[in-house]
Amino acid sequence: MLNFVSMKLSVGILGATGLTGVELVRLLLRHPGVEIAWISSESQAGTAYAKVYPGVGARLSPSVATLIPMEQAQKTAPDAVFSCLPHAASADAIEPFLNNGKTKVIDLSADYRLAEVAVYNTTYAHAHPHPERIRDAVYGLTEVHRDAVAKTRLVANPGCYPTSILLPLIPLLRAGIVSPAGLIADSKSGVSGAGRKATEGTHFFFVNENFSAYKVANTHRHLPEIAEQLAGAADVDVAPVFTPHLVPMERGILSTIYADLLPGKTESDAFAAWEKFYAGSPFVRPVRDLPSTADVTRTNECRFAARAIAGTNKLLIVSVIDNMVKGASGQALQNMNVMFGLDETLGLV
Numbered sequence: 128m129l130n131f132v133s134m135k136l137s138v139g140i141l142g143a144t145g146l147t148g149v150e151l152v153r154l155l156l157r158h159p160g161v162e163i164a165w166i167s168s169e170s171q172a173g174t175a176y177a178k179v180y181p182g183v184g185a186r187l188s189p190s191v192a193t194l195i196p197m198e199q200a201q202k203t204a205p206d207a208v209f210s211c212l213p214h215a216a217s218a219d220a221i222e223p224f225l226n227n228g229k230t231k232v233i234d235l236s237a238d239y240r241l242a243e244v245a246v247y248n249t250t251y252a253h254a255h256p257h258p259e260r261i262r263d264a265v266y267g268l269t270e271v272h273r274d275a276v277a278k279t280r281l282v283a284n285p286g287c288y289p290t291s292i293l294l295p296l297i298p299l300l301r302a303g304i305v306s307p308a309g310l311i312a313d314s315k316s317g318v319s320g321a322g323r324k325a326t327e328g329t330h331f332f333f334v335n336e337n338f339s340a341y342k343v344a345n346t347h348r349h350l351p352e353i354a355e356q357l358a359g360a361a362d363v364d365v366a367p368v369f370t371p372h373l374v375p376m377e378r379g380i381l382s383t384i385y386a387d388l389l390p391g392k393t394e395s396d397a398f399a400a401w402e403k404f405y406a407g408s409p410f411v412r413p414v415r416d417l418p419s420t421a422d423v424t425r426t427n428e429c430r431f432a433a434r435a436i437a438g439t440n441k442l443l444i445v446s447v448i449d450n451m452v453k454g455a456s457g458q459a460l461q462n463m464n465v466m467f468g469l470d471e472t473l474g475l476v
C-alpha cells in the first residue's frame with residue numbers, strides 16, 4: 128500500500144453542484160494525491176464554483192474553478208471520475224469514461240448497486256440504460272468488498288441508509304450470531320439525504336420541529352439493496368423490514384436495528400465478531416456506549432453498539448454515520464483510494 132503519492136491522480140466530478148458533489152470537492156481539496164481536473168454541471172455550466180459554493184469554490188485553482196458542461200468533460204480521460212448525478216442520468220453519463228479503457232469510475236447513484244436488472248427496473252421504475260454493465264460493477268461497501276473494489280474500474284457506491292444498516296449486520300450474519308429472519312431497521316436521516324432541490328416534504332417549514340416516517344411498509348428504494356447485501360452475507364434470502372424517518376437535522380443517520388440472537392449467542396459475541404471483522408478498518412468502530420450522530424458528524428466513520436434486550440432473544444443495535452461522508456462522498460473517496468492502491472484514509476482523516 129502506498130502512503131505517499133509521487134504523481135497526482137487527475138479527477139473529475141460530474142454533478143459538482145449537488146450536495147454530494149460539494150462534499151467531494153471539499154474532501155478532494157485536502158487529499159495529497161489528487162488534482163481536480165474539472166467539475167461539471169448542466170444547469171450552471173460556465174458559472175464560477177465560488178458563485179455556487181463560495182467557501183469551497185474559493186479554494187479551487189483558477190484553471191478548474193469554473194463549472195464545465197458534461198459533454199466537454201466526457202471528451203477527457205482523467206484517472207478517476209466521480210458521478211454525483213441522479214440514477215439513470217448517471218449510467219449514461221459515465222459510459223464514455225468506461226469506454227475509454229482508462230478512467231476508473233465511482234458512481235454515487237443507485238444505477239449499479241443492484242445485481243438483478245429486473246429488481247432495478249422495478250425499484251427505479253424505468254429500464255436500466257446499460258444492463259450489460261451491471262456484472263462489471265462492484266458494490267463499494269469498502270470494508271466488506273475491499274478486495275473486489277481494488278480490482279474494478281466501476282464502483283457502485285452504496286446508499287446512505289444501507290451503509291448504516293449493513294456495516295453492523297453483515298459480520299453478525301456471517302459469524303452466525305443473529306438470525307437472517309425477522310430483521311428490522313428503523314432509520315432516521317437528516318434532510319441532506321434528499322439532495323439539493325427543496326420539495327414540499329423537505330421544505331424548512333415542514334421539516335423544522337417535525338419528525339415523520341415516510342416510505343413505510345417496505346416501499347423505500349434502498350430496501351432491495353439492503354436485502355441483496357444481507358442475503359449475500361447470510362447465504363439465504365433475507366426479508367428485512369425497513370422504515371425510514373426524516374428528522375430536523377442537516378446531516379446524519381441513526382439506524383436502530385433489531386435482530387434475533389441465535390441460541391446461545393450473546394451481546395459479547397456480537398461485539399467480538401465486530402472487533403474481529405473490522406480489525407484493520409479504521410473507519411468502522413464498534414463501541415460500548417450508545418453512539419449518537421454528533422459522534423461522527425463530518426467524519427467517514429460508522430459507529431455502532433449493541434444491547435441484548437433482557438427477557439427476549441432480541442439484540443438491539445444503534446448505528447450512526449454522516450450520510451454525506453460515510454454514506455456518500457467519503458466512502459466514494461475511500462473507494463477511490465482502494466482502487467488506486469493508496470492508503471485508504473488519505474483525504475479522510
Ligand SMILES: NC(=O)c1ccc[n+]([C@@H]2O[C@H](COP(=O)([O-])OP(=O)(O)OC[C@H]3O[C@@H](n4cnc5c(N)ncnc54)[C@H](OP(=O)(O)O)[C@@H]3O)[C@@H](O)[C@H]2O)c1
Pocket residue numbers: 142143144145146147148167168169170171210211212213214216235236237285286287319320321322323324450451454455
Ligand atoms: N444526499 C445523500 O445523502 C446521498 C447519499 C448517497 C448517495 N446519494 C446519491 O448521489 C447522487 C447525488 O445526490 P445529491 O444528494 O448530491 O443530489 P443533488 O444535490 O440533487 O445533486 C445532483 C446534481 O446532479 C445534476 N443533475 C440533476 N439532474 C440531472 C440530469 N438529469 N442530468 C444530468 N445532471 C443532473 C444537478 O446538477 P446541475 O443542475 O448543476 O447540472 C444536481 O446538482 C444521487 O444519485 C443520490 O441518490 C446521495
